[in-house]
Amino acid sequence: MKNILSLIIMCFATLIAHAQNEKPFDVEIYNDEYKVSIKMNLYDKNITVPRQEVYGELDGFISSKQSSSVWLITSSKIINDKTAEIEVVNDYGSEDFIATLKLNENGTYTLDKTDGSTLKFAVNRKWQKLPGKVVFTKK
Numbered sequence: 001m002k003n004i005l006s007l008i009i010m011c012f013a014t015l016i017a018h019a020q021n022e023k024p025f026d027v028e029i030y031n032d033e034y035k036v037s038i039k040m041n042l043y044d045k046n047i048t049v050p051r052q053e054v055y056g057e058l059d060g061f062i063s064s065k066q067s068s069s070v071w072l073i074t075s076s077k078i079i080n081d082k083t084a085e086i087e088v089v090n091d092y093g094s095e096d097f098i099a100t101l102k103l104n105e106n107g108t109y110t111l112d113k114t115d116g117s118t119l120k121f122a123v124n125r126k127w128q129k130l131p132g133k134v135v136f137t138k139k
Helices: 002-021
Strands: 026-031 036-041 060-064 070-080 083-090 096-103 109-116 120-123 126-129 133-138
Touching (some): 036 133
Antiparallel strands (some): 026 036, 026 133, 036 060, 060 070, 070 083, 083 096, 096 109, 109 133, 120 126
């Protein structure tokens, strides 16, 4: 009986330790409707953009499956365990915006633009403009 109780306690301790080590802003998330993803690590700030390593290590980037351009997360601030603020600039450096990124109770993420340019990608020679608030899910 003591062995079983000890085993149960160790299992719970392992689960609690794992839950405390989770990093909600070290993740890749995706929006199916717009075919846009965000890859980020707001803790270590060590993300490189594939085939565009010239930008160096960043907090993350936003990309589209339908376009070769990217938006770079150049700065971030984690407000609490479920909310972060990010500063984003396009790969030409001509447009930028600030947004809040929030982890929702259901495990999705909401990107809410608070100031600046519209997030957009060139798709089939037309601008695909994303709304100010977009919901993402884990990949």
